[in-house]
Amino acid sequence: MARKTSTVFDVRRTPTQSRSQVTLEVILEAAAQVFSEHGYAAGTTNRIAQRAGVSVGSFYQYFPNKDAVLVALVESRVNAGMRSVESLLSDAVGTEVDLEALLRSFVTAMVTLHGHEPDLHRVLFEEAPHPPELHECVLQTEEALAHTWLSILQQLPRVVVSDADTAAHLVVQLTEALTHRFVLHGLHDLSTEKFIEEVVTLLTRYLMDPNPSIKTPSIQT
Amino acid sequence: MARKTSTVFDVRRTPTQSRSQVTLEVILEAAAQVFSEHGYAAGTTNRIAQRAGVSVGSFYQYFPNKDAVLVALVESRVNAGMRSVESLLSDAVGTEVDLEALLRSFVTAMVTLHGHEPDLHRVLFEEAPHPPELHECVLQTEEALAHTWLSILQQLPRVVVSDADTAAHLVVQLTEALTHRFVLHGLHDLSTEKFIEEVVTLLTRYLMDPNPSIKTPSIQT
Amino acid sequence: MARKTSTVFDVRRTPTQSRSQVTLEVILEAAAQVFSEHGYAAGTTNRIAQRAGVSVGSFYQYFPNKDAVLVALVESRVNAGMRSVESLLSDAVGTEVDLEALLRSFVTAMVTLHGHEPDLHRVLFEEAPHPPELHECVLQTEEALAHTWLSILQQLPRVVVSDADTAAHLVVQLTEALTHRFVLHGLHDLSTEKFIEEVVTLLTRYLMDPNPSIKTPSIQT
Amino acid sequence: MARKTSTVFDVRRTPTQSRSQVTLEVILEAAAQVFSEHGYAAGTTNRIAQRAGVSVGSFYQYFPNKDAVLVALVESRVNAGMRSVESLLSDAVGTEVDLEALLRSFVTAMVTLHGHEPDLHRVLFEEAPHPPELHECVLQTEEALAHTWLSILQQLPRVVVSDADTAAHLVVQLTEALTHRFVLHGLHDLSTEKFIEEVVTLLTRYLMDPNPSIKTPSIQT
DNA sequence: AATGAATGAGAGTTCATTCAT
DNA sequence: AATGAATGAACTCTCATTCAT
Numbered sequence: 001m002a003r004k005t006s007t008v009f010d011v012r013r014t015p016t017q018s019r020s021q022v023t024l025e026v027i028l029e030a031a032a033q034v035f036s037e038h039g040y041a042a043g044t045t046n047r048i049a050q051r052a053g054v055s056v057g058s059f060y061q062y063f064p065n066k067d068a069v070l071v072a073l074v075e076s077r078v079n080a081g082m083r084s085v086e087s088l089l090s091d092a093v094g095t096e097v098d099l100e101a102l103l104r105s106f107v108t109a110m111v112t113l114h115g116h117e118p119d120l121h122r123v124l125f126e127e128a129p130h131p132p133e134l135h136e137c138v139l140q141t142e143e144a145l146a147h148t149w150l151s152i153l154q155q156l157p158r159v160v161v162s163d164a165d166t167a168a169h170l171v172v173q174l175t176e177a178l179t180h181r182f183v184l185h186g187l188h189d190l191s192t193e194k195f196i197e198e199v200v201t202l203l204t205r206y207l208m209d210p211n212p213s214i215k216t217p218s219i220q221t
Numbered sequence: 222m223a224r225k226t227s228t229v230f231d232v233r234r235t236p237t238q239s240r241s242q243v244t245l246e247v248i249l250e251a252a253a254q255v256f257s258e259h260g261y262a263a264g265t266t267n268r269i270a271q272r273a274g275v276s277v278g279s280f281y282q283y284f285p286n287k288d289a290v291l292v293a294l295v296e297s298r299v300n301a302g303m304r305s306v307e308s309l310l311s312d313a314v315g316t317e318v319d320l321e322a323l324l325r326s327f328v329t330a331m332v333t334l335h336g337h338e339p340d341l342h343r344v345l346f347e348e349a350p351h352p353p354e355l356h357e358c359v360l361q362t363e364e365a366l367a368h369t370w371l372s373i374l375q376q377l378p379r380v381v382v383s384d385a386d387t388a389a390h391l392v393v394q395l396t397e398a399l400t401h402r403f404v405l406h407g408l409h410d411l412s413t414e415k416f417i418e419e420v421v422t423l424l425t426r427y428l429m430d431p432n433p434s435i436k437t438p439s440i441q442t
Numbered sequence: 443m444a445r446k447t448s449t450v451f452d453v454r455r456t457p458t459q460s461r462s463q464v465t466l467e468v469i470l471e472a473a474a475q476v477f478s479e480h481g482y483a484a485g486t487t488n489r490i491a492q493r494a495g496v497s498v499g500s501f502y503q504y505f506p507n508k509d510a511v512l513v514a515l516v517e518s519r520v521n522a523g524m525r526s527v528e529s530l531l532s533d534a535v536g537t538e539v540d541l542e543a544l545l546r547s548f549v550t551a552m553v554t555l556h557g558h559e560p561d562l563h564r565v566l567f568e569e570a571p572h573p574p575e576l577h578e579c580v581l582q583t584e585e586a587l588a589h590t591w592l593s594i595l596q597q598l599p600r601v602v603v604s605d606a607d608t609a610a611h612l613v614v615q616l617t618e619a620l621t622h623r624f625v626l627h628g629l630h631d632l633s634t635e636k637f638i639e640e641v642v643t644l645l646t647r648y649l650m651d652p653n654p655s656i657k658t659p660s661i662q663t
Numbered sequence: 664m665a666r667k668t669s670t671v672f673d674v675r676r677t678p679t680q681s682r683s684q685v686t687l688e689v690i691l692e693a694a695a696q697v698f699s700e701h702g703y704a705a706g707t708t709n710r711i712a713q714r715a716g717v718s719v720g721s722f723y724q725y726f727p728n729k730d731a732v733l734v735a736l737v738e739s740r741v742n743a744g745m746r747s748v749e750s751l752l753s754d755a756v757g758t759e760v761d762l763e764a765l766l767r768s769f770v771t772a773m774v775t776l777h778g779h780e781p782d783l784h785r786v787l788f789e790e791a792p793h794p795p796e797l798h799e800c801v802l803q804t805e806e807a808l809a810h811t812w813l814s815i816l817q818q819l820p821r822v823v824v825s826d827a828d829t830a831a832h833l834v835v836q837l838t839e840a841l842t843h844r845f846v847l848h849g850l851h852d853l854s855t856e857k858f859i860e861e862v863v864t865l866l867t868r869y870l871m872d873p874n875p876s877i878k879t880p881s882i883q884t
Numbered sequence: 885a886a887t888g889a890a891t892g893a894g895a896g897t898t899c900a901t902t903c904a905t
Numbered sequence: 906a907a908t909g910a911a912t913g914a915a916c917t918c919t920c921a922t923t924c925a926t
Contacts, residue, residue: 058908267917486919612862
């Protein structure tokens with residue numbers, strides 16, 4: 001249908017986000033809220049649509065089914081988190097690195113990440129069914145982080161591990177898992193600061209040669 | 222009234238409870254299977270009853286609602302696992318312990334545990350809703366294991382941690398989490414043996430003083 | 443099975459009530475309680491049996507189905523009530539009657555009757571389904587009472603009604619209905635005494651010739 | 664935006680609500696039929712939906728649960744009945760009233776009302792469970808009618824009752840109860856006309872001073 | 885006679901999804 | 906594109922009744 005009203009003055013458009021792009025994100029945000037509040041099963045498509053201020057019909061114009069929102073949501077959150085952590089690590093690649101400091105930034109970033117929308121996090125990663133796509137997304141992200149960590153470990157002479165690749169993965173998984181638990185369910189009355197320090201200690205001891213003079217040839221990949 | 226029929230052959234008594242007990246366990250086992258195959262949401266009460274070879278009515282004679290089976294299932298699995306690991310650790314309390322060997326047994330036991338019914342494990346701990354009772358059960362178990370670990374750590378002079386209680390919890394949580402992931406989703410093509418060794422290494426380095434001569438007074442709780 | 447233990451001394455038996463008669467009444471009483479507390483639909487046969495201290499199986503040995511208890515219960519209550527009111531009225535037949543006093547006794551008796559087990563009454567007569575048998579029972583009772591009333595009215599020269607039979611039925615129905623409502627749901631804050639007086643007034647005015655000297659030939663059936 | 668299409672013929676608007684309104688009434692009517700035929704317990708929501716020509720889902724879009732239809736049904740019937748009777752009585756307030764004639768119209772209206780859908784009436788008021796809302800509705804209606812009657816009685820000098828308010832309530836309750844019974848279960852083979860006359864006689868004698876010259880100051884509220 | 889575990893049809897209700905408007 | 910009424914399969918759970926013991 002021709003837009004009669006489009007005039008010369010009709011220039012002020014946000015070129016980056018089309019209308020549908022906006023609607024899509026409104027729905028996604030609504031889903032985030034609804035899932036946080038009601039959980040996955042009780043987070044019905046009608047509720048999501050209502051919260052987004054659109055009709056169910058519109059919902060299904062943007063997402064083929066309920067699971068699709070879940071996937072989109074996980075991807076958006078994972079990618080966002082991934083970007084922030086990735087940039088943190090990437091900065092370290094190729095420079096002289098203080099491993100302990102880097103680990104501290106890393107763990108801190110993970111805690112921040114998990115602390116951002118903890119309820120949503122719980123729903124997304126603990127309650128909702130995990131279709132293979134989701135898993136793929138999470139695994140890829142982890143893979144990417146582990147890959148970056150591998151580069152970092154390899155440039156540190158004092159790192160002592162039998163298999164740097166495995167070590168890199170363990171660092172990522174371990175931090176993820178412990179952080180997740182800590183943020184969601186706490187650990188006694190341990191303060192966040194102490195928690196971070198303890199994990200940093202753990203990781204440092206794992207990765208660092210405590211006795212540099214003896215064992216020199218450190219990394220074997 | 223005199224019991225005339227009581228004879229030496231009167232062995233075949235069906236103890237009133239045994240039938241019910243059997244049915245209950247049949248249902249529980251059926252639920253384990255159905256949840257494993259279909260997931261929690263699609264593991265309907267009718268399907269469970271059918272698999273158990275009883276009617277839905279019977280199901281509801283033994284469990285007040287669907288969630289109750291979930292709880293019963295988790296409790297049975299967690300308690301069983303807990304018993305085996307606890308006995309392993311308890312044996313070490315009060316004896317001269319080779320920490321690394323103990324950690325190896327511990328990690329191995331955890332791998333075995335998670336490897337027993339991995340699909341069920343996934344459903345129980347990742348997919349299904351976690352009513353507070355469930356969480357309580359899991360936390361208590363973890364607490365118990367951490368407590369035992371604390372005893373062990375405290376009797377080892379070479380253990381060097383700032384807070385033995387936190388360390389004990391981290392040991393349990395970390396092993397649980399990494400093992401869970403490894404069994405369910407694997408880690409590259411890492412063999413189970415190598416995985417275990419790496420985790421043992423990680424834990425050993427975390428807990429053990431690598432340079433015993435220098436720092437002697439190790440534990441401060 | 444022969445009762446070996448029955449001896450010469452076994453004389454002390456209550457001959458009026460056999461064992462099963464007792465059980466039957468225990469169940470009936472249990473049903474009355476359960477229906478009162480839970481209503482008809484939620485007054486399950488299992489609950490009734492349990493309350494009676496017998497098994498469901500036994501319940502079905504005494505009653506062919508749930509409705510049968512209802513019927514038995516209504517019959518027992520209706521007959522009991524009927525007996526007391528009937529005797530009250532019968533005493534008046536053939537004697538010189540003070541109509542107003544008789545009405546007062548009658549209404550009072552009805553209030554007492556309805557006030558005895560009001561909850562049960564509500565369930566029995568308002569909530570539960572009324573199989574034709576039930577209805578029959580109630581109608582017959584009413585018929586009997588109306589019949590007695592008819593006799594009474596006919597022997598009272600001052601009673602002025604066009605159709606004594608209809609009047610007799612109205613007296614019974616009206617008293618029943620108003621009493622029922624009053625006991626179950628009250629009428630403002632009217633005291634029971636005042637309620638009775640008002641109904642007596644109502645009935646007296648209906649039945650009595652206020653101006654005896656003018657209209658003499660009163661009853662035509 | 665200019666509405667080009669708005670023309671004189673733009674009559675065919677389907678007011679957004681009309682469709683829903685129709686569906687709602689279709690369901691209500693279907694419920695009335697189904698309850699009449701099957702009773703409350705056997706009048707299942709699926710049957711109602713089917714009879715209404717809609718799906719169960721639609722049923723639950725209009726009513727939160729089964730009881731809600733019952734309440735809606737009672738309210739619709741009671742309000743309708745109430746309106747017709749109220750208007751009848753209201754017309755009499757403030758005018759010179761022939762009490763007997765008014766009572767005759769009143770009783771006749773009640774008979775008509777109860778005779779309209781007697782089966783439904785039975786289900787609604789005898790068989791179905793009465794949630795408090797229902798009771799409230801019925802009581803309010805009765806209260807309103809009694810209130811109007813009170814006004815009428817107070818303007819009639821020949822009315823002789825000790826408590827006009829109570830009398831008004833008795834008039835309403837009594838007529839309701841007797842009519843209900845008569846329509847549902849009959850009274851011998853009494854014709855409707857004779858029944859009405861008898862009730863009118865009863866009420867007239869109750870309310871009217873048979874000997875106007877003697878007791879003049881009649882009402883004390 | 886008594887038991888009570890077992891039955892299973894069927895109830896009320898939900899919600900992802902469709903489609904006429 | 907958008908709407909939201911309509912759909913209906915599928916779910917959890919109940920309870921009158923049966924029957925092996």
